[in-house]
Amino acid sequence: MNVQRINILGIPLDLISLEQTLEQLGAWTTDSSARKTVVTNNPEFIVQCQNDQQFTADIGKADLITADGIGMVLAGKKYGHAVPRATGVDIARGLMQRQGTSLRVFFLGAKPGVAERAAKACAEQFGIQIAGVQDGYFKPDQEAEIAKRILESDTHLLLTGLGAAKQERFNEQHRAARVAIGCGGTIDVLAGEAPLAPQWIRGIGFEWLWRIVKFKRWNRGLRLLEFAWMVLTRTK
Numbered sequence: 001m002n003v004q005r006i007n008i009l010g011i012p013l014d015l016i017s018l019e020q021t022l023e024q025l026g027a028w029t030t031d032s033s034a035r036k037t038v039v040t041n042n043p044e045f046i047v048q049c050q051n052d053q054q055f056t057a058d059i060g061k062a063d064l065i066t067a068d069g070i071g072m073v074l075a076g077k078k079y080g081h082a083v084p085r086a087t088g089v090d091i092a093r094g095l096m097q098r099q100g101t102s103l104r105v106f107f108l109g110a111k112p113g114v115a116e117r118a119a120k121a122c123a124e125q126f127g128i129q130i131a132g133v134q135d136g137y138f139k140p141d142q143e144a145e146i147a148k149r150i151l152e153s154d155t156h157l158l159l160t161g162l163g164a165a166k167q168e169r170f171n172e173q174h175r176a177a178r179v180a181i182g183c184g185g186t187i188d189v190l191a192g193e194a195p196l197a198p199q200w201i202r203g204i205g206f207e208w209l210w211r212i213v214k215f216k217r218w219n220r221g222l223r224l225l226e227f228a229w230m231v232l233t234r235t236k
Contacts, residue, residue: 005065008075009230011046011056014065015076017084021066022094028063028179029095029103029156037061037171038181040068040088043075043227045164050230055165058172066091068184071224075231088183092159092190096126099156104129106150106177108170109136109161110187118191131155136162147174161187 001024004015016024028034039045039062049056059065066086067073076083096103105128107115115133122128131153134146147170150158158177160167167182174180 003064006076006079006081008041008072008079009046009050009234011041011049012060012065013041013067013072013076013083015081015083016064016066016086018066018086018090018094021064021086021091022098024064025091025095025157025179025181026098029099031178032154034178035175036063036179037168037175038063038091038179039065039168040086040091040182040184041065041072042067042069043071044069044223047223047226047230048164052165055168058165058168061172062168071227071231075227078231088181088186089189091181092157092183092186093126095157096122096128100127101129104131104154104156106131106153106155106158107133107161107187107190108146108150108158109134109163109167109183110185110191110193111135112137114191114193115187117193118187121192122190143170143174147176150174150176157181159183159187159190161185 001020005012006015028036039059041059045059049059067083068085068087073083073085096105105122107119109115112135115135119130119133123130132149138146155177156179158180160171160180160182161184162170171180171182
């Protein structure tokens with residue numbers, strides 16, 4: 001698939017729709033030799049990358065970088081690009097719905113017990129095979145063993161919810177699954193721990209504001225303001 005890669009404030013982004021993303025990941029997850037990484041880029045990532053060279057490098061090495069956030073769409077428009085969205089939640093659900101019983105998924109991240117609940121819910125809803133589960137509260141010296149478990153379980157799709165930068169570092173360093181995607185809070189959503197914004201709010205692109213207000217994530221609001229300032233004051 002021929003996908004155009006652009007830069008938003010110095011950080012790469014692929015111009016690829018959700019439908020195209022699901023087609024590409026579907027092909028990769030059925031290829032036993034594939035070891036691909038996916039980043040769902042958002043305004044907070046771009047702000048963090050300004051002072052994190054390793055995070056920037058890991059994003060740049062990813063095989064696919066989608067736009068997760070209306071801010072990416074608006075920034076793209078300012079710089080002359082039509083940016084489609086493909087969020088972590090929509091990618092995970094879409095791929096599991098499409099491939100069902102043929103897909104082996106490993107759930108990595110969130111608080112103890114949450115990955116298990118997410119795996120159980122997805123197995124019941126989509127019929128997926130559970131390759132494994134692991135919460136995100138592990139020590140650095142356990143990381144290699146966890147990566148080995150993922151690799152030996154022949155994981156088709158690894159959902160890595162370890163938080164920005166840490167999840168991308170894990171995926172890039174180990175490449176232990178056919179497709180590894182950094183998905184933030186997606187595991188919490190799949191487990192029913194964190195609700196999504198109502199569909200009408202998502203439809204108009206204001207789920208970011210809904211989350212800030214509902215969960216009192218004021219620091220996130222400040223980062224989004226910083227991103228908006230960067231877009232307004234920088235030429236590319």
